[in-house]
Amino acid sequence: MPISINDLYEKIDRAIIFLSENDWMDKWKIQKGVFYFLWLDSINNKYAFRDIANKMQIEPNRQGPYSESIGSEVGILIREGYLESSDINSKILPVKSTQKGKDSFLQHLKSNERFCLSQIRDILEKLESDEVIFFVYFNPYIPDDVKSYFLSRSEMKQSLISQKESYIKKLLSKEIIDESTADKMRDNIVKIQQ
Structure with a gap:
């Protein structure tokens, strides 16, 4: 509805x-x-x-x-x-x-x-603002079509991807995500780069 x-x-x-x-x-x-x-x-x-x-x-x-x-x-x-x-x-x-x-x-x-x-x-x-953006962009639970649409004009996309391990470590250390979600984020980023 x-x-x-x-x-x-x-x-x-x-x-x-x-x-x-x-x-x-x-x-x-x-x-x-x-x-x-x-x-x-x-x-x-x-x-x-x-x-x-x-x-x-x-x-x-x-x-x-x-x-x-x-x-x-x-x-x-x-x-x-x-x-x-x-x-x-x-x-x-x-x-x-x-x-x-x-x-x-x-x-x-x-x-x-x-x-x-x-x-x-x-x-x-x-999280800091850039970490929030990383979390939203590469959240494995947000559908791919939604993410790809919002990533389409991002000036930060390449920078975020190149620093993905640093961001993932921050999200893990702040207990925002677990290892399983971290792995899904990594897989998501690989798909986005292809």
Whole structure:
């Protein structure tokens, strides 16, 4: 069953507020976190991720999946006082949920959304932005057609691939992935290079 655009924006707002609830989160992590959440949510709720990507205009970008719509939503949440930014003019636009944002959005989180977002936030808080991009790009559980589409315009692709072992070691050491997932990532990267 398709999701309405209003329900989708409400879901995204809840995700943004939750992801930035504990600490400052830069716009790149917010983008990748929302992307990952929407993909997982599409599986859990049985709607087509491609439809969501189209509705939210999530497109390949030099630094990973990016949506002007999600970026604009962050701006709206700042203007309306649901988020604050430590530096509104920064290229990375660090944001954090305000009490108003938490009170307005977090009470509407469904238990499965809360669980999923808490897992994603844990990943985002442990990783640097480039490590998050590597994790999303080469995640063996995201379908190949989705990954290849988002990798198509990446300026970072070759750099990430050439440093794959370093990134995989970081993900392992931070307990984001296990050895089995690391092997699947390596296999994925080999397929991408062919």
